[in-house]
Amino acid sequence: MEEFALIMRHEDGKKVASPEQIQTWMKQTMDWIGGIAAQGKFVSGTGLPFDDAKTVVAKNANKIVTNGPFGEIKETIGGFIVVKANTVDEAVEFAKGCPVLQGDGNSVEVRKIARADGMH
Amino acid sequence: MENYLLVYRAEYSAMPKATPEQAEAMTKRWMDWIAGINSQNKLVDRGNRLENTTGKVVKPNNVVTNGPFAEIKESIGGYSIIKAKSYIEAMEIAKGCPILSVGGNVEIREVSKL
Amino acid sequence: MNNTELIPHLFRTEYRKIVSVLCKRFGFEQIEIAEDIASETFLTAYQVWSLNSIPPNPVAWLYNVAKNKAKNQLQRNHLFNSKIAAELKNNLVVTEVEIDLSPKNINDSQLQMMFAICHPSIPAEAQIGLSLRILCGFGIEEIADAFLSNKETINKRLFRAKEKLRDEKIKIEFPHETEINKRLETVLITIYLLFTEGYYSVSQNTLIRKDLCFEAIRLCNMLVENEATNKPQVNALLSLMYFHASRFDARIDKNGEPVLYEEQNTNLWDTDLISKGAYFLNLSAIGNKISKYHLEAAIAYYNTQKEDTKQKWENILQLYNQLLQLEYSPIAALNRTFALSRANSKEEAIHEAEKLKLTTNHFYFMLLGELYTTIDTKKAKLNFNKALVLAKTTSDKKAIQNKISKLG
Numbered sequence: 134m135e136e137f138a139l140i141m142r143h144e145d146g147k148k149v150a151s152p153e154q155i156q157t158w159m160k161q162t163m164d165w166i167g168g169i170a171a172q173g174k175f176v177s178g179t180g181l182p183f184d185d186a187k188t189v190v191a192k193n194a195n196k197i198v199t200n201g202p203f204g205e206i207k208e209t210i211g212g213f214i215v216v217k218a219n220t221v222d223e224a225v226e227f228a229k230g231c232p233v234l235q236g237d238g239n240s241v242e243v244r245k246i247a248r249a250d251g252m253h
Numbered sequence: 254m255e256n257y258l259l260v261y262r263a264e265y266s267a268m269p270k271a272t273p274e275q276a277e278a279m280t281k282r283w284m285d286w287i288a289g290i291n292s293q294n295k296l297v298d299r300g301n302r303l304e305n306t307t308g309k310v311v312k313p314n315n316v317v318t319n320g321p322f323a324e325i326k327e328s329i330g331g332y333s334i335i336k337a338k339s340y341i342e343a344m345e346i347a348k349g350c351p352i353l354s355v356g357g358n359v360e361i362r363e364v365s366k367l
Numbered sequence: 368m369n370n371t372e373l374i375p376h377l378f379r380t381e382y383r384k385i386v387s388v389l390c391k392r393f394g395f396e397q398i399e400i401a402e403d404i405a406s407e408t409f410l411t412a413y414q415v416w417s418l419n420s421i422p423p424n425p426v427a428w429l430y431n432v433a434k435n436k437a438k439n440q441l442q443r444n445h446l447f448n449s450k451i452a453a454e455l456k457n458n459l460v461v462t463e464v465e466i467d468l469s470p471k472n473i474n475d476s477q478l479q480m481m482f483a484i485c486h487p488s489i490p491a492e493a494q495i496g497l498s499l500r501i502l503c504g505f506g507i508e509e510i511a512d513a514f515l516s517n518k519e520t521i522n523k524r525l526f527r528a529k530e531k532l533r534d535e536k537i538k539i540e541f542p543h544e545t546e547i548n549k550r551l552e553t554v555l556i557t558i559y560l561l562f563t564e565g566y567y568s569v570s571q572n573t574l575i576r577k578d579l580c581f582e583a584i585r586l587c588n589m590l591v592e593n594e595a596t597n598k599p600q601v602n603a604l605l606s607l608m609y610f611h612a613s614r615f616d617a618r619i620d621k622n623g624e625p626v627l628y629e630e631q632n633t634n635l636w637d638t639d640l641i642s643k644g645a646y647f648l649n650l651s652a653i654g655n656k657i658s659k660y661h662l663e664a665a666i667a668y669y670n671t672q673k674e675d676t677k678q679k680w681e682n683i684l685q686l687y688n689q690l691l692q693l694e695y696s697p698i699a700a701l702n703r704t705f706a707l708s709r710a711n712s713k714e715e716a717i718h719e720a721e722k723l724k725l726t727t728n729h730f731y732f733m734l735l736g737e738l739y740t741t742i743d744t745k746k747a748k749l750n751f752n753k754a755l756v757l758a759k760t761t762s763d764k765k766a767i768q769n770k771i772s773k774l775g
């Protein structure tokens with residue numbers, strides 16, 4: 134069994150979602166994760182707020198870049214979960230069920246977790 | 254105290270292959286940096302390194318493409334979760350990250366409960 | 368209560384108190400002596416009370432006799448020299464060997480004993496066995512009955528457990544503030560296992576099984592009543608046990624056969640226990656850490672609400688979604704899928720259920736059969752038949768046969 138990170142990205146985090154849309158999205162996400170957990174394949178997960186105005190990036194020891202209308206950051210991570218799977222294709226099958234894919238420019242990146250060796 | 258996700262990005266494809274000594278030195282820098290955060294009792298999750306050469310991207314309508322996410326040139330190399338009083342404090346911690354020395358960057362995001 | 372009922376009853380309630388106090392006083396290494404003294408006390412009670420009459424205050428009588436036996440024991444052996452003499456050497460003024468059987472010391476000793484027994488270094492079965500023996504005053508035969516085992520096996524298990532505790536030099540004391548949450552975890556697991564043993568046990572003895580459940584509740588109450596251990600997750604566990612226990616009488620019919628939830632006579636649900644469950648559920652809603660007990664208690668709460676609304680099932684579904692993230696279990700996965708069928712749709716649940724692949728579990732095929740029931744009778748029958756093959760007990764097989772015949 135390997136572990137894979139499923140990184141959810143949405144295109145435009147500034148698009149304001151109505152409270153109902155957020156509720157629906159939350160339920161869909163919880164159900165999606167619950168389904169993976171029910172198969173005994175869930176490892177961990179992290180949700181990130183929609184509010185992208187707070188994305189901060191340290192580019193070097195001094196330069197800090199924050200997201201803004203003309204910011205350099207185009208990809209917006211909405212959250213990620215770690216799942217167990219034998220192959221990347223199995224992990225991809227989990228990813229296909231992610232509610233974030235209901236949005237046109239959105240995507241789920243599937244990356245294999247490297248063996249723990251202390252280095253990133 | 255809030256939890257913050259640190260996402261490490263770098264242009265891995267453009268990096269020259271490290272010699273064993275360089276790799277070892279880099280590993281030590283990472284371990285020291287993480288250990289430093291841990292000793293301040295600010296490390297929530299050591300996190301993971303992600304394999305750089307493989308990966309898939311799933312898009313709507315079951316479209317699946319190869320490779321790490323390529324819409325920007327840097328790809329995600331790994332992540333950790335720390336706790337800090339504010340973004341400012343999280344920034345200070347992030348400034349010590351070894352990835353900055355190889356032209357990479359650290360994205361800091363406040364974590365909400367899923 | 369006459370003689371034949373009184374002594375077993377007192378054994379159940381007082382044996383553990385006496386053993387706990389003596390163990391605390393003399394240390395775990397002397398646990399056999401503590402148990403001997405306690406047992407001899409009851410033997411003496413049996414002999415004396417048969418000849419004379421039952422004393423006006425039986426408990427006080429027992430305590431006095433236990434104290435005297437303990438003092439005799441101490442003065443008789445080198446324990447006096449090693450422990451008490453050492454204390455004297457340290458200038459502690461000890462005028463008399465005092466055994467403190469006050470309510471406070473009894474409570475403290477039992478709690479400390481609980482932490483000592485529920486120690487991660489001994490296997491779970493042994494923890495439960497020792498708890499039943501020392502904390503709950505169960506006889507070896509009763510324990511064997513509960514575990515569907517025999518006296519020799521249980522004796523061996525308890526013996527090894529005590530040896531382990533001695534070897535590891537486990538102290539009978541409250542864990543330190545910083546340690547309490549971690550040690551509590553093990554204690555709660557043991558209490559939960561004890562409850563589950565009673566609730567799901569295949570032992571035919573319903574009285575014993577009920578006893579196990581209520582002993583688990585009693586132990587958990589002790590934790591809640593003590594400030595140091597009165598934590599949210601403890602209240603949550605207590606809540607969940609009360610909720611489950613409220614249906615005890617409705618779960619078995621006159622013939623001892625299990626009655627499915629949907630078919631239970633809700634008049635047999637114990638409303639007092641349900642109230643207690645709700646009371647502790649409220650108390651558990653403190654702080655910001657959600658334990659699996661919190662989630663299970665909330666689910667158990669919804670199960671006491673008979674109304675069949677989509678919202679109720681949606682709530683249960685989300686609780687299971689969270690529970691599975693914390694800790695996976697096949698039963699939770701199956702229950703979650705059932706809740707999904709009620710909250711979302713049967714079709715979606717079937718789709719998810721097929722992914723579970725719990726093919727050695729007859730409940731899995733029962734769920735699939737249930738889900739296919741109004742959708743595809745052929746598939747429903749297929750799955751119920753698979754369940755039939757895997758089911759082990761006659762009552763389970765009967766329940767499945769019922770479902771098949773209802774399909775027509």
